[in-house]
Amino acid sequence: MNKSNYPRSFSHIGITVPDIKKAVEFYEEVMGWYVIMPPSKVTKERDTAIGQMCIDVFGEHWETFEIAHMSTSDGIGIELFSFPDMDNKKPEFSPFRTGLFHFCVQDPEIEALTNRIVEYGGKQRMPIRAYYPNEKPYKMVYVEDPFGVVFEIYTHSYELTYSSGAYQD
Known part of the structure; x- marks a missing residue:
């Protein structure tokens, strides 16, 4: 492996939600993720690096949105976005299209976590x-x-x- 071909670490994932306060509550209470920055408002402007960066990312057709930052126990960031007047329709599950269709978390108490997700309004999609x-x-x-x-x-x-021989009783 040469120096330019090394495994990069994962930094964060961005998730758009219809209600940022409910999302922070869900991810904090159910997933145990901690809040780095509580929900705050971002307004379109060009006077700060953040304002200009958001214009670069979202274009000109927005005025404001809310953002919150959370983290998992291993330091992976969760960036939550909520836009006013956004479509509250749940996203279409499309695993057969190019792009992201899920992320994965790890918990040895899989049954307990699955039950908490359902108790908080989520859904178990399979056994x-x-x-x-x-x-x-x-x-x-x-x-x-x-x-x-x-x-x-x-x-x-x-x-x-996924590695062979990784677990022996």
Whole structure:
């Protein structure tokens, strides 16, 4: 591997939600993510780096939005956005189209987390499944938050789940 071809780390993911306060509450209470910056208002302007950057990203056809920053236990950022007058319709689940269709979190207590997600208005999209029945204790499930954002839960790390010989009883 040369110096320009090394594995980059994951920084954050941005999620658009219809109600930023409810989203922060859900992700804090259910997922245990902590708030780095509570919901705040961003207004279109060119006098600050943030204002200009948002114009660069969103174009000229917006005036204001709310943003909040959260973090997982391993330092991955969660950037929540909420735009006024946005379509509150849940996103279409489209795994057969190019682009992101889910993210994944890890919790050894997969059943308990899945139940909390459902209790807080989310949805369990499938039964909890074992990856390697009778071989390894790895489980997974697809769920969605109360806003329709689909994500997956693993009981074990990505590396352990997919590497051969990674778990021995």
